[in-house]
Amino acid sequence: MTLATLESRGLTKTYRSTDPPTTVITGIDLTVTSGEYLVIMGASGSGKSTLLAVLSGMDRPTSGTVRHDGRDLTALTDEAMSRVRLTRMGYVFQQPYFLATLTIRDNVLLAALKAAPREQAATIARVDALLDRFGIAAIAERGITQVSGGQLQRAAICRALAAEPSVLFADEPTGALNSSMSSEVLDVLTQVHRDGTTIVMATHDTACAARADRVVYLRDGLLIDTLALGRWSQDAADDREVDLVAWLRRLDV
């Protein structure tokens, strides 16, 4: 049996701060299975970031439910939700939002130690292993202005993984990178996925989306279609991207 890590039913988000209120996502039913790599695509403003925020517990839906490992996130108190975010979810954004006064390593450690304050030695060992695995151990004692954008984003992925989350959420993780740094970061995410982490990512980038097991398309807040790509292999990279672009064309994107 394949385990559902995330399951949303009837997920709707309306921002009431606008006049009239803006309904951004409508009735989203989505199941993400354990170990899956899911990408959400859609035009700018279609609701990708909003969907990611609501699925990951960063924001609450106006209606509908999100279950994470069987637990209804929408029923949790704010405090319980923060704990789930800190210990069970990892986040990678377009910009890494690191503290300028700390080294790369200390930035990564900070979040991990907050998640598991009583397991200091194990956390430090895990963070050092992650920095090593993703090729940034040698620059880990540098400040954040002394490394490349690709290295910084790899550090952000280490930070997101340091508490061993069950799901890694990524919102345009390569959006601020040139193409060689972007493929560096995509290679890291592919390794993370192979290690067994579930990934849910929003992106415009077809090279990025071609790495996923499955791509869903959001139009005006509605999930309108799904493309199953299966497991990534470098040999099939070009064919996968061709299939993806053909699918997007059929959707009239």
Ligand SMILES: Nc1ncnc2c1ncn2[C@@H]1O[C@H](COP(=O)(O)OP(=O)(O)OP(=O)(O)O)[C@@H](O)[C@H]1O
């Ligand atoms: N806090 C908010 N209050 C009101 N409207 C909002 C708020 N946040 C987002 N929106 C609106 O919701 C819609 C969807 O935004 P969202 O950022 O989810 O889209 P997106 O698909 O991620 O866009 P992009 O690809 O440009 O990042 C947009 O029209 C946006 O203006």
